[in-house]
Amino acid sequence: METKIKEYIKLVKKGDQAAFEEIVLFYQSKVFAICFRMIGNRHEAEDIAQEAFIRAYVNIHSFDNKRKFSTWLYRIATNLTIDRIRKKKPDFYLDAQVQGTEGLDLYAQIPADQALPEEEVESIEIQSYIQQEIMNLPAKYRSVIALRFVDELSLIEISEILEIPVGTVKTRIHRGREALRKRLRHV
16 A cells, blocks of 8 residues: 555645545544544544644655655654644643533533443443543653554654654653553552
8 A cells, every 4th residue: 555655645746636635535544543642632633633634745745755654644643743732731621510510521522423332331431541541641651652552553653753763762652651550550
């Protein structure tokens, strides 16, 4: 598939916008997932993912064809997400009670894609709690934890995306896991 993507890139560099649409269709869910795992907000993740594709399109001439396009694109998305995290201060919390309701919090406002069986409720609560604790990690640990364990990228890919040495990636993963372990010790 990477060779097909490189063909599309050549066409985009020649001005073919339809070829870029094919690239977007292929990568949109992965880019959104990376952004969402780091920022934790669906609408912001959609905005950041869209911005990542716009930046990729505008700067496609700077892409080195000898490298993997996915790594280049994921680096753009990750950097945009980290920038948004740095600029953003929390303006709401999901466990805050909704005004005018009794006991209803913002978690109840998150739409479910499908009905969940009762036996999965506990698992979902634990996953939600773990995701919340990941969101509480500093951005430098949150990004490597999300890229490694949620998006299942290799250490080398993470290194290329974040533009840091592999040793730094390993250190951040170790420290991020230790911080998570301390936060989750009572679970």
